[in-house]
Amino acid sequence: MASGPDENGRERIVQASKSADEAEITAGEQALEERAADLTSQSDESEVAGTKDLRPRRFQEYVGQRAVVDSISIAVMASNKRGDTLDHALFHGPPGLGKTTIAHIIARELDSMLVHTSGPALERPADVVGLLSNLKTGDVLFIDEIHRLSHAVEEYLYSAMEDFRVDFMTGSGAFAKSINLPLQPFTLIGSTTRAGMLSAPLRERFGLAYHLDFYSTEELAQVVTRSAGILEVDINDDGAHEIARRSRGTPRISNRLLRRVRDFAEVRNSGTIDSAVAAEAMEIEGVDALGLDRLDRLYLTTLSKNYQGGPAGIHALAATINEDQQTLEDVVEPFLLKIGFIVRTTQGRRTTPEGFEHIGHPPPQTEGPTNQGTLL
Ligand code: ADP
Numbered sequence: 001m002a003s004g005p006d007e008n009g010r011e012r013i014v015q016a017s018k019s020a021d022e023a024e025i026t027a028g029e030q031a032l033e034e035r036a037a038d039l040t041s042q043s044d045e046s047e048v049a050g051t052k053d054l055r056p057r058r059f060q061e062y063v064g065q066r067a068v069v070d071s072i073s074i075a076v077m078a079s080n081k082r083g084d085t086l087d088h089a090l091f092h093g094p095p096g097l098g099k100t101t102i103a104h105i106i107a108r109e110l111d112s113m114l115v116h117t118s119g120p121a122l123e124r125p126a127d128v129v130g131l132l133s134n135l136k137t138g139d140v141l142f143i144d145e146i147h148r149l150s151h152a153v154e155e156y157l158y159s160a161m162e163d164f165r166v167d168f169m170t171g172s173g174a175f176a177k178s179i180n181l182p183l184q185p186f187t188l189i190g191s192t193t194r195a196g197m198l199s200a201p202l203r204e205r206f207g208l209a210y211h212l213d214f215y216s217t218e219e220l221a222q223v224v225t226r227s228a229g230i231l232e233v234d235i236n237d238d239g240a241h242e243i244a245r246r247s248r249g250t251p252r253i254s255n256r257l258l259r260r261v262r263d264f265a266e267v268r269n270s271g272t273i274d275s276a277v278a279a280e281a282m283e284i285e286g287v288d289a290l291g292l293d294r295l296d297r298l299y300l301t302t303l304s305k306n307y308q309g310g311p312a313g314i315h316a317l318a319a320t321i322n323e324d325q326q327t328l329e330d331v332v333e334p335f336l337l338k339i340g341f342i343v344r345t346t347q348g349r350r351t352t353p354e355g356f357e358h359i360g361h362p363p364p365q366t367e368g369p370t371n372q373g374t375l376l
Pocket of ligand 1: 054055056061062063064065094096098099100101102191223252253255
């Protein structure tokens with residue numbers, strides 16, 4: 001929990017309900033606090049037991065995404081200078097690109113507490129009211145997967161974000177009371193893999209919105225080299241680039257592959273990790289030269305062979321592969337789209353000639369002008 005029992009929060013609620021049944025309100029609020037304690041975790045700078053934290057802690061350590069970092073760091077500096085709270089900020093882009101990391105950096109640069117929760121964890125309006133009422137001036141509330149907030153919870157955020165207050169009802173029937181609860185000014189940072197699924201009223205309440213894109217091989221090589229330094233792994237430049245090339249443009253994957261390559265090198269006693277050692281280790285992991293893993297290839301072969309290259313709908317593909325649809329949409333497809341192996345059309349997904357070539361399967365014969373001629 002970000003803070004202990006929040007005395008101010010309790011006073012505020014009781015003040016706001018002079019004529020209401022105080023006992024009932026206080027009990028209700030205690031329940032909210034307990035619930036909020038389950039839902040939040042304080043920004044924890046400590047390392048997970050036995051593992052080294054690879055997250056950059058300051059903007060200078062954050063590799064790549066220059067335009068985003070330049071813009072958000074100016075906004076942070078300006079708000080520090082004015083002594084204001086930072087505008088609400090939204091980060092969107094595929095998983096593992098550094099949205100959570102940047103939220104933690106922002107909170108640290110603002111010298112603020114970060115309260116971390118996620119859309120699916122905030123099930124009921126009471127959850128979000130409890131959380132908001134415990135925030136102190138300048139705190140950062142980070143909501144991961146913000147597109148998965150329920151509509152009811154989302155509505156509470158509108159006035160919280162805009163006017164720093166929430167209106168909620170207690171009791172029911174003749175005992176129903178509307179309570180207006182003022183909040184301390186705070187900054188909401190939302191993170192989502194699906195900006196399109198955010199409702200317009202919520203999206204409009206973010207003063208700052210940024211899209212994080214896939215990283216270049218050069219940037220990922222920097223991530224690998226930095227992480228290798230922290231993990232005390234001996235790797236040369238070629239080894240770092242080999243891992244970077246196979247990381248699907250994603251720093252989280254770079255770090256995961258680095259750990260796998262390190263294990264392999266330790267077991268083989270290979271000494272310094274070079275590109276040959278790194279390549280061999282990643283082949284064993286099922287990661288090919290372009291970074292596609294087993295699920296990526298299964299998706300591509302299913303679309304290309306079972307559906308003759310499409311068009312195929314995502315429901316059908318998910319059912320055939322027996323994989324969660326959201327995983328395919330959030331994790332598999334963005335990179336295949338990015339490298340041009342598939343396209344999304346209004347009829348469904350299609351494999352491109354490059355996609356067919358990668359899996360070594362010939363594209364189906366299309367009815368070219370010559371065929372058309374014979375048919376007619
Ligand atoms: P997201 O929230 O977008 O899913 P995270 O912020 O959790 O991604 O990032 C995943 C991991 O990748 C982090 O733990 C961090 O170690 C690493 N990482 C992400 N972005 C960067 C970056 N720009 N520079 C260095 N490491 C990064």
